[in-house]
Amino acid sequence: MNSSGDQLEYAGxxxxxxxxxxxxxxxxxxxxxxxxxxVGNSLVVMVLLRDLRQGKKTAVHGLILLLSVxxxxxxxxxxxLRISTTPRLDWSPSWLLCKSSEYLLHACxxxxxxxxxxxxxxxxRHVGHLAKHKHPECPHVWALACSAWVFALLLPVPQWxxxxxxxTQQLASxxxxxxxxxxxxxxxxxxxYPLVAYxxxxxxxxxxxxxxLLLHTPRRDRTPNxxxxxxRRVTLLLWGLSVAFAVMWLPDWVVWTWTRHRKPSGPxxxxxxxxxxxxxxxxxxxxxxxxxxxxxxxxRDGVRSICQMASHGVPRTRGSEGTAVxxxxxxxxxxxxxxxLPTISGCQEVLTCQNVVQNIPPxxxxxxxxxxxTAPPENNDPxxxxxxxxx
Numbered sequence: 001m002n003s004s005g006d007q008l009e010y011a012g013x014x015x016x017x018x019x020x021x022x023x024x025x026x027x028x029x030x031x032x033x034x035x036x037x038x039v040g041n042s043l044v045v046m047v048l049l050r051d052l053r054q055g056k057k058t059a060v061h062g063l064i065l066l067l068s069v070x071x072x073x074x075x076x077x078x079x080x081l082r083i084s085t086t087p088r089l090d091w092s093p094s095w096l097l098c099k100s101s102e103y104l105l106h107a108c109x110x111x112x113x114x115x116x117x118x119x120x121x122x123x124x125r126h127v128g129h130l131a132k133h134k135h136p137e138c139p140h141v142w143a144l145a146c147s148a149w150v151f152a153l154l155l156p157v158p159q160w161x162x163x164x165x166x167x168t169q170q171l172a173s174x175x176x177x178x179x180x181x182x183x184x185x186x187x188x189x190x191x192x193y194p195l196v197a198y199x200x201x202x203x204x205x206x207x208x209x210x211x212x213l214l215l216h217t218p219r220r221d222r223t224p225n226x227x228x229x230x231x232r233r234v235t236l237l238l239w240g241l242s243v244a245f246a247v248m249w250l251p252d253w254v255v256w257t258w259t260r261h262r263k264p265s266g267p268x269x270x271x272x273x274x275x276x277x278x279x280x281x282x283x284x285x286x287x288x289x290x291x292x293x294x295x296x297x298x299x300r301d302g303v304r305s306i307c308q309m310a311s312h313g314v315p316r317t318r319g320s321e322g323t324a325v326x327x328x329x330x331x332x333x334x335x336x337x338x339x340x341l342p343t344i345s346g347c348q349e350v351l352t353c354q355n356v357v358q359n360i361p362p363x364x365x366x367x368x369x370x371x372x373x374t375a376p377p378e379n380n381d382p383x384x385x386x387x388x389x390x391x
Contacts, residue, residue: 013101014278015271016087016171027083029279033286037075040289044068047302059122060238062141064292066148067115067241071285074108079282081105085174092172095165101174103160109249109281110152110197116242117201118144120208123238127212127231155197158189176260190260194253202246209239237295241288248284251277 017023048065081101085093093101122144162182166175178186216232255269255277262268292299 013082013085013174015274016173018271026275030079030083030282033279033282034075034079037071037282037286037289040286040293041068041071041075043303043306044289044292044299045072046306047299050302050306058126059141059144060119060126063115063119063122063144066141066145067112067119068289070108070111070115071288074105074112074285075282078105078108082278082282087171087173089171093165093174095163098165098174099160099163102163103156105281106156106159106197107149107152110155111148112245113197113201113249114148114151115145116245117205117208118148119238120205120212120242123235124208124212124215127215127235155193158186162186186260190257194257198246198249198253202242205242206239206246209235209242213239234296237291240295241291244287244291245284248280252281 014026017026045065045068048061048068051061052065078101081097082105085098085101159176162176162178163174164177165172166177212235213232216235251273255274258269293303
């Protein structure tokens with residue numbers, strides 16, 4: 001690693017921007033990405049919390065909820081800190097801002113990496129139990145979440161220790177200053193950190209998703225499951241999320257490895273690659289909810305239900321497969337496609353009956369009141385046919 005007391009010109013973040021148009025366009029682009037990501041992840045969190053309250057508690061749902069919350073932290077906290085550390089002439093970032101920007105970003109990215117690996121393993125367990133027609137065992141989601149965040153907060157600590165504020169090319173920016181006493185440690189850290197943070201978790205997640213897809217393959221010795229096509233689509237969606245995150249995080253790792261292993265006289269990473277790497281990190285946080293809401297019918301129905309409840313206050317019921325349906329739709333499914341059974345709630349039924357009673361005309365009420373008060377004649381004759389014959 002290039003250390004020995006020299007300051008690396010890149011310690012994370014956007015490089016010094018040239019041109020007024022780029023200085024204005026970059027914050028605008030990042031702001032649009034953050035806005036889309038905040039709206040999408042908030043909808044996903046609301047849908048998943050609603051599912052959890054209604055009893056749909058699976059490990060995958062809990063981990064996707066954790067993934068969306070991590071994306072919210074990434075967009076709400078890390079993106080403003082990242083753009084504030086851009087080298088400029090008008091102000092200089094403090095050492096606390098430089099340490100916080102690099103550390104929090106890597107902590108959130110590591111949490112996403114470990115969470116996606118846990119999603120792959122949980123999905124494999126779920127599909128395995130689904131193929132055997134058994135109820136899937138739900139692992140301890142909170143234990144997995146706590147473990148992921150503990151490792152995510154511990155691994156970037158060396159970067160937090162050596163990140164500070166400095167000057168590069170006559171501009172105040174965030175640099176990485178490694179003393180000569182820690183050069184050997186940081187050299188080993190620069191080799192092991194990408195493998196632990198990126199290589200192993202992403203390989204783990206992709207392999208387990210591929211194994212889950214193999215379990216979806218039809219076999220002759222296995223009873224067919226009507227939920228198999230939908231389960232396969234869900235597995236493909238989760239596999240796509242892992243692949244997209246791995247691909248969009250790769251440029252940042254290229255830059256990270258380049259800057260920490262280059263020679264003092266070696267070429268620096270181009271500014272275009274630095275900007276692209278940072279934008280892809282935050283774009284992934286905005287694409288994840290869009291992928292879930294686009295490819296998953298359950299999430300679309302959940303968003304539709306939440307929007308309807310917010311606008312009209314009409315309650316909805318969850319179907320057996322987790323799909324949000326109206327009560328009348330449940331009646332149609334239970335009786336068949338050619339018959340419909342419209343149902344109303346208890347409160348609506350009471351109000352309807354009260355309205356009907358209030359709208360009865362007075363003459364009709366008087367007629368039924370007379371019939372109600374008139375007692376029928378008593379007839380205790382045991383042989384009424386003889387009386388009828390004699391008459």
